[in-house]
Amino acid sequence: MSQTQGSTGEQTVRSRAGERSARDPLSTDEGRISVSQSVVTKIAGVACREVGGVHDMGTSGGRAVGALRERIPGSSGPSVSQGVAVEVGETQAAIDLDIVVEYGISIADLGKSVQRNVKQTVERMTGLEVTEININVDDVYLPDEGQETAPRVS
Template sequence: MTESSTTLSKNPPGSSSAVSSSSAGSAAPDRLATDEGKISVAQGVVQKIAGMACREISGVHSMGTSPNRAFGALRERIPGSSGPNVAQGVGVEVGETQAAIDLDIVVEYGVSIADLGRSIQRNVKQSVERMTGLEVVEVNINVDDVYLPSDDDQQQETPSRVS
């Protein structure tokens, strides 16, 4: 009897594939290898798809850790910038046939984090698998903050130093 094995390892950022798969005798056909050649999906592609799929879910206020969100807000204000970075708050490990995804999010106050997390996991997994053909082995969600509507009010009420 042949077995299928999957290995996930944490590699430093910018390193090559951390998700690998050997599927001797696997029942599932390899969707990324055809008679015409091999299809490979870049890490940035998976990051963008996962970021967009996460943001589609109601209750996600923003993505990324506090320093990354602050840097992203500054970058968006620079004339000629490309706008919001859809991959912000998304970490991925991509192998030949599998992907693992980590998401850093800020939730809106009052939303059930457990229900929101399951919805995000389901949507991200379906979107990435449908668009790339990769098997998503895990979607990990880190809730970094809770957005309170009063957060915006406090920022707007601070008096301007210039007139």
């Protein structure tokens, strides 16, 4: 940066540094902060699951693998990153989510709520600008799907 003489020039230099920090919260006078893709993936996964009406995440194949993983003794259960794909740049992130919704929930309203919660949480925690959140509804959970029905004839 070139310095200009006088108080007006000094204010301009300070103003530019302040503007840079306001536009890019991950760049400071002390250095640069970088956030890895795996961090954004976990944050987005947790934020998505916080929204009522999201029953599960992932495609049918991913959920099947997660179910198998849960049955292995000592496993930590399903991954919070299941059903989440992200692209992270220097200052921006784009997120794709595969979800299973509970039956009876408005998919449009739920999608908007998920987008809002994920965007706010990722931006607040990472300082990245979330440019888009794409949601793919992979399935609808029916409460009696996982339960065996009693035989009608005995």
